[in-house]
Amino acid sequence: MQKLIIKKKNKSSQRPLKNLATLILAAGQASRFGSAKQVAILNNEPMLSHSVSIARKNTPSNVHVVVGAYKNLVTEHLPQDVNIIENKYWQQGLGCSLATGIKLICDYYQREETRKQGSWHKKLLPRKVKSVATIDGVLILLADQVAITTQDIKRLITSWQAAPTRIHCAFYNSQCGVPAIFPASYFEQLQTLNQDVGAKRVLMNSESKRQISMPNAGIDIDTPEQLIQWQRAQNIETAHL
Template sequence: MTAANIAIVLLAAGQSRRMGQDKLLRQLPSGERLLENRIHTILAAGSVPYVAVPNEPQKAGLVAKTSAIPVQVPGTAQGMGDSISTAIRVLPEDIAGIMILLSDLPDVTANDLRALMARFDGETILRAATEAGKPGHPVIFPARYRPQLEALSGDIGARDLLKSEPVDLHPLPGQNAVRDLDTPEDWTVWEEGVLTRPRK
């Protein structure tokens, strides 16, 4: 598959309660905000993301500075399931797959996204994993699962769907598929690793 056949939904409507502030607005060592960086990564992979954002000016403003498509999540939304269903409803009809990407996975690269899209066969759910086989994100759903995704609500997301349906795993380098930034401690450890990582 190519980026033209797959719509990418970037989930950015969370409240970052464990971080104590909106982590998507935090600045990376590169100078970008985390949300900006994730959008630019998707654009570099050849796709224009649909970004689920809350009714809040800062995130919406960041999205507006890019070519990404903002999808406003209602203030009554209860969690990830509501964000997913809201975004799915505005996607084009003529797509073969839907990639759902969490916005707090800082190590997922454009090459990772391209590799997943190339591997996707349009028939089976494809989920990113670590090199050791631990499931993570992003996940690509065949278009036939659209009704189930549109019906999601609450804070569980698509977890039940991933448990009940066949899923292929695609390993990404290192911990790219599972390293998220939920707490200030997570952020500090990750940032120190970035700053000390040898330049290629």
């Protein structure tokens, strides 16, 4: 079994301020799509690779992907520096996947110093991950928001860095949603989610959130027809695995 590789930290170095991890939700069955849309080919790569690429550019070595319905298939298409979290109860919906991801990310960072003494880390498939004592926030991304750009996420992160104790989320179609960054103070609340509402309930109940206009976040892929329409609009060659 491959071991988690942890870089040793210089004793004199300090932890970076406002350290951010990314959690990508890709555990669903995609019932409307009829198959694993996470790996439907778009622009010569699996659809999920779009979100993974953006995450790796903005939070290098701190990227986590929740898998479920198509665990093996999705895992095959992920780079080695991405950490994988399995949600065995993916049928319970997006909220369950989010709660599972946050819990295991917290477990990892909180127990890093004693990781070899316990079995908690076996819940994560063995990948290289960044050695960080704690994190200040988690960026939530979806697997099917194909129009999101690196610049969209950079604007969201910049906003969060200026006020890291607040939720910062995308605003599109007259509502707030993901992508969103949740500070550590919300982790406990996020771990209680268990339905298909995902983070929206937490976003709606937060009075101190900052909303970032992001029209691209309103474009997602739920059906093969939508994928074809997006391909035609962008003049991208599309196929399905």
